[in-house]
Amino acid sequence: MTEAPAKQVPTRNLESWIYFLRSHSAITRELSAQLQREHGLTLNDYEVLLNLKHAEGGMMRRVDLAESVVLTASGITRLLDGLERAGLVCKETCSSDARVSYAKLTDEGAAKLREAAGTHLRGVEELFLGRYSGSELATLAELLSRLPVTGKVASETCSA
Amino acid sequence: MTEAPAKQVPTRNLESWIYFLRSHSAITRELSAQLQREHGLTLNDYEVLLNLKHAEGGMMRRVDLAESVVLTASGITRLLDGLERAGLVCKETCSSDARVSYAKLTDEGAAKLREAAGTHLRGVEELFLGRYSGSELATLAELLSRLPVTGKVASETCSA
DNA sequence: CCGTCATAGTTGCGCCCTCAAGTGTAGCGC
């Protein structure tokens, strides 16, 4: 009881936070259900495939992949297990560092991605992008880009 | 091969979508971990408790609660199971309709919510709210409010 | 060469949540 700090954060703008939470749940549930039904992929599966496609040589280190989709190391392991079993990615070892193993997009994976892209982009368009004008999207992107993308607290991570 | 539709959605503004996905994962993971560590609650637990607190008489129908936090019926059942076991909510029956049962915030639940609020609001402030000015938050809220909050596609749900 | 520490990845365990199916009640037309 050394000091009772005055309530700093009145309910006023929690509004945007609530919208953020709610809309994310609703949208990702719907998109994931679509992908699952029509192509047997989860949203994260799709994002991983997409990241691999854009990567140099169609392959990435598992740890980098994990960061790019905001998953833990164990999460990416299991996700890739699934994609491997489905034949959409395969493992590659690294000649210079025996610790790392790459995940590489297979031809089937690339095909699957192409196949799913139509459905998915349509969904994203309908549930997200289509609700904004071009400039609004730019605004939104700028605002959202300020949010953290790692669990680390910013004040620690990017101190001067 | 009847027709190869021209690519409708160039990569241009998927940017905001990607930020949306990534930041949500990162922020909710961190906030959930905080709540879990310090109070044994998940983010959804917290949101449910909060909704109950704001509700008339501290109680809501399970189905309404489900919608308010964007969970399925079964999801809310299991979540409330946990909160009941922890003594934070209790069941109430409805005299006029035997199908519905209410979830009611207990005193312990209210106390727990109060206890967790400090931690949580600080977290939300740091990871989300604190990154914007007041007017930016208003903009963000307006933009996010256009997104769907149910799985139902808007074109069906809110046709004129 | 050897301890020490950091890093890449995997695995056991457990939670959360969804889908599909099932129960019990309400309301309605007949």
Added chain:
DNA sequence: GCGCTACACTTGAGGGCGCAACTATGACGG
């Protein structure tokens, strides 16, 4: 009153994912 459909809720099965603990390598100082 009797089916029918609608609704609120629960349950069984299963998948996704995080945390903590563990293995295997690499890097570095002594």
